[in-house]
Amino acid sequence: MHPPRQTSSNRRCLSSLLSLLSLTSCTFPVSSPPMNTPHTRSIETTTGQRIPLTHRITVEEKTFDVALATTDAERSQGLMHVPTLPEDTGMLFVFAEPDIYGFWMKNTLVPLTGVWIDHEYAVVDVLDMQPCTADPCPSYAPALPATLVLELPLGAITRAAIGQKITLSALAPLLE
Numbered sequence: 001m002h003p004p005r006q007t008s009s010n011r012r013c014l015s016s017l018l019s020l021l022s023l024t025s026c027t028f029p030v031s032s033p034p035m036n037t038p039h040t041r042s043i044e045t046t047t048g049q050r051i052p053l054t055h056r057i058t059v060e061e062k063t064f065d066v067a068l069a070t071t072d073a074e075r076s077q078g079l080m081h082v083p084t085l086p087e088d089t090g091m092l093f094v095f096a097e098p099d100i101y102g103f104w105m106k107n108t109l110v111p112l113t114g115v116w117i118d119h120e121y122a123v124v125d126v127l128d129m130q131p132c133t134a135d136p137c138p139s140y141a142p143a144l145p146a147t148l149v150l151e152l153p154l155g156a157i158t159r160a161a162i163g164q165k166i167t168l169s170a171l172a173p174l175l176e
Contacts, residue, residue, distance in 0.1 A: 102141035
């Protein structure tokens with residue numbers, strides 16, 4: 001994946017996106033669990049890193065605890081080196097501008113379902129992605145531009161979600 005370079009225009013766009021997210025009321029509610037509590041869940045990698053699960057997202061009556069990937073470094077790392085992904089967890093990638101963001105599965109140990117979400121908070125594509133052990137790894141990209149990508153355990157969401165809206169209001173206060 002090649003994330004866009006950060007500019008002040010991108011940061012303003014991201015800030016505006018996050019402000020709009022807090023005002024949007026759509027089909028998939030999102031709530032934030034209390035931060036800095038002893039019960040905060042995390043995902044462990046084979047390299048010893050702990051990825052905190054800071055948001056709870058309910059999609060089609062399924063609830064997922066997710067980590068946020070908002071920086072280039074977090075988006076590049078993603079779910080690499082995660083040996084198991086509980087069925088109720090995932091990662092949400094946040095981008096400053098809509099684009100065709102392709103993902104590859106190099107060093108990703110578990111199969112995932114990618115859910116691409118556009119600037120109007122509608123699901124634009126859902127793709128199943130398989131781990132890659134040999135170069136070159138295939139890239140998985142949506143049919144339409146997106147600003148958010150949600151990675152979940154394989155099969156957690158189906159293509160039936162395309163066109164449905166989501167709510168991400170819990171993101172704004174934590175990313176300011």
